[in-house]
Amino acid sequence: MDLQLSGRRALITGSTSGLGEATARLLAAEGAEVVIHGRDSRRAQAVADSIIENGGKAAVAAGDLGTDAGADRTAEQALAGGAVDILVNNAGAYEHLNWAEATADIWLNAYNVNVVSGVRMIQRLVPAMRERDYGRVITIGGGLATQPFDSHPHYNASLAARHNLAVSLARDLAGTHVTSNVVAPGAILVPAVQDFLTELAPERGWGRAWAEIEHNSVREIVPNDRIRYGRPEEIAGAVAYLCGPHAEYISGATIRVDGGTVRGAF
Template sequence: MDLKLTGKRALVTGSSAGTGAYIAKTLAREGAYVIVHGRNQDRTRAIADEIYSEGGKVAVVIGDLSTIQGAEQIAQDARAAFGGVDVLINNAGLIGYYETWDDVNAENWAEMYDGVVLVIVRLVNALQSHMETLSWGRIINIASAQSLQPFAMMPDYAAAKCAVLNLTKSLSKRFDCTGITVNIVSPGIIVTDRIKQRMTEAAAKEGRSTQWEEIEQYVLTNELDNPTGRLARPEDVANLVTFLSSPLADYINGTNIRVDGGSILSI
């Protein structure tokens, strides 16, 4: 299937590692001109080099989304890379740790909201006028299954991701009849290197096996059961994001699509 992404210019925030890197690579394989973003220059350029080695069109933008000035500079550099931005994937953001409600103080809540919600707001504000002049565009925000079905742990993270659902619906109405669609992808637990490391450390601390297959089975049995029988892989998310970025997804707008293996029980 031709996704008609050839020549579409896509900025993927937080794409120097993990799921963001998979998204950037998958978009490039479909012919998109990809702008890889990160804060660490070496890691970000390494992903760009991988894309380039496969024949992809790629540019690098380094910057911090935690300030308005940083977001505006990222937007400016991204527009300059290929003459514009058609697709914005808001993947960058803080990740939750395994804290309980009692472990998280007011400052942690504020930091999480800033690092999950305001990083999106700043960049959308910096790019929205430009994207409207193109009369076509995609904004895809990466949320979490926890936004709908939170754990007892990481309450600040789950609440911030829930706010992303709300702002995405609002944005889809803000861009009414402009040709720009705004959607959400809400994954379950994604098996990235960072997540594997954290789960392995938690298993060791609790005296459980540190073999990954046993860790994954423990999580499925005790924390996140689903009828698919495994946790999410980065490519599961990347494939959906790539489709939503394409002209073939023109009539999908203001929608939250879960990539959770069926773990959320609600219809």
């Protein structure tokens, strides 16, 4: 299936690793020129170089989206190569803290990093999309927005806000050819998650081999129909579909990519 992304330019925030990097690589493979973003320009350049070596088109935009100045720099660099047709708001931060540990200052920082950072990029890039009457905004949310754990409440709440702002933006863009949607991953296997689960496995009795640990930890923590964790490439696939013209009639939607997760209790 041709997603018809050739000639489009996409900025993927937080794309030097994990879900963001996987998304950038898939969009580039589908013909889009991707702008790799991160706070570390060298890491961003390394991902961009790898994409170019594999026949794709890539540029770099570095900046801390937690500040207005950093967002300005990021937008300026992203636009240097041409108009941005696709904005994937992926950048964010996560701390595993309980209610007692998550102070008010930590809540405020989580909201700034996970919510306002995306707003900054929307305000800098979406007006031009509206003017050209074409664009795609995809916000990476998560299942914890609607099925929160009892821990890391600040992060759960920030995800809920990401979902909410994406729908509000879709309503504001009504009547245009610019859409706003959410891709909500479930538990996704990235190296940090695998390391954490492997370390936790002995005390939880999940086994020693990774196949055992994955199977048993999924059943205990995030029961889902696939009985496994998702992979970054599976999130990227949902994002890529929403970026193209085949998804023109999808707006204000939340696309769950969670294996059919029904509950969570960590």
